[in-house]
Amino acid sequence: MTPTMSSVTVTTYRMRPPGRASPFPAGTRCGRRRSVPAMLRPAERAGNYLAGKARAPARRPAVRPRSSWSIMPAPVQVPDMNQYPLREQRKQRSREALLRSASKLFACKGFKATTLEEVAEGAGLHVQTLYRHFPNKAELAAAIDRVYFDRFRKAFQARDTDTLTFWRGWVETAARRLTRDGGAAYRRGLENFYTQPSLSGTYLKTWNQYEEILAEGLREDFGRLPPERSNLPMLVACMLWAGNRRAAFEWAQAKGKRDLAADCVAVVDTVIEAFGQYVRPGR
Structure with a gap:
């Protein structure tokens, strides 16, 4: 099928008229030319070619590690116990309650007849809480x-x-x-x-x-x-x-x-x- 003129897009380019010279010297690119005095800034005319608009420093692209093994783990921050006064106060209250309960039971029943479960119950605590404070009855x-x-x-x-x-x-x-x-x-x-x-x-x-x-x-x-x-x-x-x-x-x-x-x-x-x-x- 032969395309018609209506289906073909024709792109035209504007050409420089023959015989008209380029305003830029040969061998240079388009844009501001240091070789053209009329296009230089005053600072550049004085010889300071570094003057002008400051450019932002180039950002280096982030380098992705090839393996997760190359990443060093962050140091673990050990919590300061002084930051938890309420927790320490609860532990101290639990300890004092256990001592009061044990003192009463030892006086009433004797050391041998008293069980750790009874001591914890008298203090209103679980026996596992008692073991965290005292490993044994002695x-x-x-x-x-x-x-x-x-x-x-x-x-x-x-x-x-x-x-x-x-x-x-x-x-x-x-x-x-x-x-x-x-x-x-x-x-x-x-x-x-x-x-x-x-x-x-x-x-x-x-x-x-x-x-x-x-x-x-x-x-x-x-x-x-x-x-x-x-x-x-x-x-x-x-x-x-x-x-x-x-x-x-x-x-x-x-x-x-x-x-x-x-x-x-x-x-x-x-x-x-x-x-x-x-x-x-x-x-």
């Missing part, structure tokens, strides 16, 4: 004893008298508080210690800390001692603690019929009579 009982030790340590650090005088007042006050209702709970606690071998080693860790703190205070009170008496502060500290523990044991054996406060004070007075002379004046 650690739970030792934590109760450490509560009293922490109170003693804070009071000892804030004392305004010598160690022997402070200890005398401390044991007297503690004995009267523990026996004001007959001392049944305290007596049951002592029985738990002497009848449960698993508790002995756990309690001894805390009890040794009592002796160390007392010995440290006595070293300050006694001042510089001759070399042959350098172990005197620890010896006196062990006498204070062991005498106090023996008085409590005899009180428990007597079923609370003895005066625990009087027995504890008598032990301290004996130690003061024997070693009070080593306390420096003004302590």
Whole structure:
């Protein structure tokens, strides 16, 4: 089929008339020509060819890694526990509730008869929550004893008298508080210690800390001692603690019929009579 004129699009080009010269020198491109003075900017005419419109820096195309193994993982940000005070407060409240529940149950039922499920139920918590704080029942009982030790340590650090005088007042006050209702709970606690071998080693860790703190205070009170008496502060500290523990044991054996406060004070007075002379004046 032969195309007709109506179906053919004819494109025409405007040609330069013959004999008319190009306004640009031969061998150059169209556009602004540095070789044509009339088309130069004033700065370019002065010889500064870098002047003119500033161009934006060329952007390099993003390079895609060929493999995901070439990407280094970002460092993991470890959360600061100080940013979660409410969580720590809840944990502390749960711990205190468990200690209160265990203290009551140990005093009422005894250490051996009390189960961890009962302790958790008494605190209004799940038993798994208890295991997150205490791995076993012995650690739970030792934590109760450490509560009293922490109170003693804070009071000892804030004392305004010598160690022997402070200890005398401390044991007297503690004995009267523990026996004001007959001392049944305290007596049951002592029985738990002497009848449960698993508790002995756990309690001894805390009890040794009592002796160390007392010995440290006595070293300050006694001042510089001759070399042959350098172990005197620890010896006196062990006498204070062991005498106090023996008085409590005899009180428990007597079923609370003895005066625990009087027995504890008598032990301290004996130690003061024997070693009070080593306390420096003004302590």
